[in-house]
Amino acid sequence: GESVGLHLPTLSVQEGDNSIINCAYSNSASDYFIWYKQESGKGPQFIIDIRSNMDKRQGQRVTVLLNKTVKHLSLQIAATQPGDSAVYFCAEKNDYKLSFGAGTTVTVRA
C-alpha cells in the first residue's frame, strides 16, 4: 500500500510493498530537511537528509524527494519490512532551528 499527496497520521503497509510517507513543511526559507524514525520508547533515529538545493536523494532502501514549489517532502521506503514499523517524522532546519512535523505511524502487515 502507498499513500501519495496528503499527509496521513497512520499508514498500514503489506510487508514487501513500497511505502510513501508525506510531509508538508512550513517555511520556504528552510535549507535542510531530515527524516527520522522513532520506535516505541526510543529517541528519534536519523534516516536520511536532503539540502534545499537538491530534489532527490537516495539511501539504502530509502529515497527522499523534495518539492520546494509546494513545500512538500516525501520518504519512500522500498520493500517494507516488519522492522520498519515505527513513527516517522520530517524535520526542517531554518535559521538554526530544527522544527518537526506531525508524525506518521507506519504499521507493517505480515
Add this chain to the structure above:
Amino acid sequence: NAGVTQTPKFRILKIGQSMTLQCTQDMNHNYMYWYRQDPGMGLKLIYYSVGAGITDKGEVPNGYNVSRSTTEDFPLRLELAAPSQTSVYFCASIGVHTQYFGPGTRLTVL
C-alpha cells in the same frame, strides 16, 4: 564515541521541585537542541544552542532554562516543576553530516 547521552533516564518530581536534565555529546557538534514530546505527539523545541555561550528560545521555553558553557554539555533546568511539564525530554546535536538524539528522559511531575 558515545554520541548523545542523557541523564537521568527517569525521574518523578513533586510540584515546585527543581531539577537539571543533563545532556552531553562527544562529537564536537556546535548545534544542540532540547525537545519535549508528549504522549502520541510530535517534538516541540524548548531551547537550542549554536555554540558554547550561545542559547536561544524555541517554541515552548516557559518554565525552563539552559546554559552552554562548553561545546559538550547542554543542561536543561526546571526551576518550579509543574504537572504540565510531565513529558519525555530529548536532547539532540547536529554536525555537518551527522545528527543524533539522546535516549530521552521520562519526567513525571506529581
